[in-house]
Amino acid sequence: xxxxxxxxxxxxxxxxxxxxxxxxxxxxxxxxxxxxxxxxxxxxxxxxxxxxxxxxxxxxxxxxxxxxxxxxxxxxxxxxxxxxxxxxxxxxxxxxxxxxxxxxxxxxxxxxxxxxxxxxxxxxxxxxxxxxxxxxxxxxxxxxxxxxxxxxxxxxxxxxxxxxxxxxxxxxxxxxxxxxxxxxxxxxxxxxxxxxxxxxxxxxxxxxxxxxxxxxxxxxxxxxxxxxxxxxxxxxxxxxxxxxxxxxxxxxxxxxxxxxxxxxxxxxxxxxxxxxxxxxxxxxxxxxxxxxxxxxxxxxxxxxxxxxxxxxxxxxx
DNA sequence: CAAGACTCCTGACGGC
DNA sequence: TGCCGTCAGGAGTCTT
Numbered sequence: 001x002x003x004x005x006x007x008x009x010x011x012x013x014x015x016x017x018x019x020x021x022x023x024x025x026x027x028x029x030x031x032x033x034x035x036x037x038x039x040x041x042x043x044x045x046x047x048x049x050x051x052x053x054x055x056x057x058x059x060x061x062x063x064x065x066x067x068x069x070x071x072x073x074x075x076x077x078x079x080x081x082x083x084x085x086x087x088x089x090x091x092x093x094x095x096x097x098x099x100x101x102x103x104x105x106x107x108x109x110x111x112x113x114x115x116x117x118x119x120x121x122x123x124x125x126x127x128x129x130x131x132x133x134x135x136x137x138x139x140x141x142x143x144x145x146x147x148x149x150x151x152x153x154x155x156x157x158x159x160x161x162x163x164x165x166x167x168x169x170x171x172x173x174x175x176x177x178x179x180x181x182x183x184x185x186x187x188x189x190x191x192x193x194x195x196x197x198x199x200x201x202x203x204x205x206x207x208x209x210x211x212x213x214x215x216x217x218x219x220x221x222x223x224x225x226x227x228x229x230x231x232x233x234x235x236x237x238x239x240x241x242x243x244x245x246x247x248x249x250x251x252x253x254x255x256x257x258x259x260x261x262x263x264x265x266x267x268x269x270x271x272x273x274x275x276x277x278x279x280x281x282x283x284x285x286x287x288x289x290x291x292x293x294x295x296x297x298x299x300x301x302x303x304x305x306x307x308x309x310x311x312x313x314x315x316x317x
Numbered sequence: 318c319a320a321g322a323c324t325c326c327t328g329a330c331g332g333c
Numbered sequence: 334t335g336c337c338g339t340c341a342g343g344a345g346t347c348t349t
Binding site for chain 3: 016076121123124125157159205206207214215305306307
Binding site for chain 1: 318
């Protein structure tokens with residue numbers, strides 16, 4: 001077992017935050033962010049900011065002075081909710097550098113604004129940390145907080161994005177159901193599967209079909225359900241749908257209990273601790289290693305353009 | 318609706 | 334040793 005965990009560690013180079021990792025991040029950031037004010041924002045890589053588009057100055061201006069009133073998660077997105085009321089700016093400063101009046105109001109003494117939300121997607125390699133890394137090389141954005149703390153956004157691959165929006169649904173509105181929600185029943189999954197004819201693997205990766213699953217947990221869920229990644233969605237029996245439904249939830253809940261999957265040298269959790277789910281992976285990045293159930297070597301193929309790991313014995317087509 | 322290609326990026330890795 | 338081509342991976346977009 002230890003040997004296996006070590007082997008996986010060697011093979012995993014990159015953080016790919018999925019639902020359990022994002023949920024862990026939100027839970028751990030929450031006590032450090034909620035009830036603080038964002039004093040300033042600094043952006044080192046402009047394309048990190050997806051909205052307002054190509055206007056980092058406006059992003060920083062609109063976020064400054066906002067109070068963090070809550071946090072949440074939708075799929076793989078981190079949500080940070082900001083109050084509508086910003087503290088009054090220094091009038092002298094305002095007069096000098098920014099004569100623009102407050103939005104929708106002619107009274108410069110009042111700064112009642114629309115509430116906003118920061119919506120963050122970490123994509124491949126994004127990290128939200130409360131302490132800086134040794135090198136600023138991959139630091140893309142920094143938020144200074146009223147209590148002296150800072151929130152750092154690091155992202156080696158530059159795929160991560162941050163939106164500042166009035167309504168998070170502008171970004172997350174198209175997402176499918178939350179797999180851990182009570183309303184996501186086996187019947188709900190069945191109803192969605194029946195309408196589709198594609199292969200299971202790409203379907204489960206499609207965030208509009210179900211929100212929050214990525215390559216790791218799709219492979220793990222399909223293994224646990226004994227279903228081949230290329231199985232066609234509308235051919236599943238009722239029993240198989242039931243099995244898939246519980247497999248998805250078990251896999252996600254186990255990863256959540258272990259605070260997600262952490263990779264060599266890269267921290268997932270905001271305070272730097274590692275997750276432990278890499279030790280619980282049964283097929284992901286285990287090609288060539290014996291299946292934990294039957295001993296057959298795990299295979300790797302490409303399905304829908306994605307690296308895919310499965311046991312040919314336990315998951316027959 | 319399905320499926321594939323292409324794009325964005327970087328760093329690791331293999332070949333020579 | 335060092336250079337260079339290739340690849341992975343989430344998701345949006347475009348094409349077939």
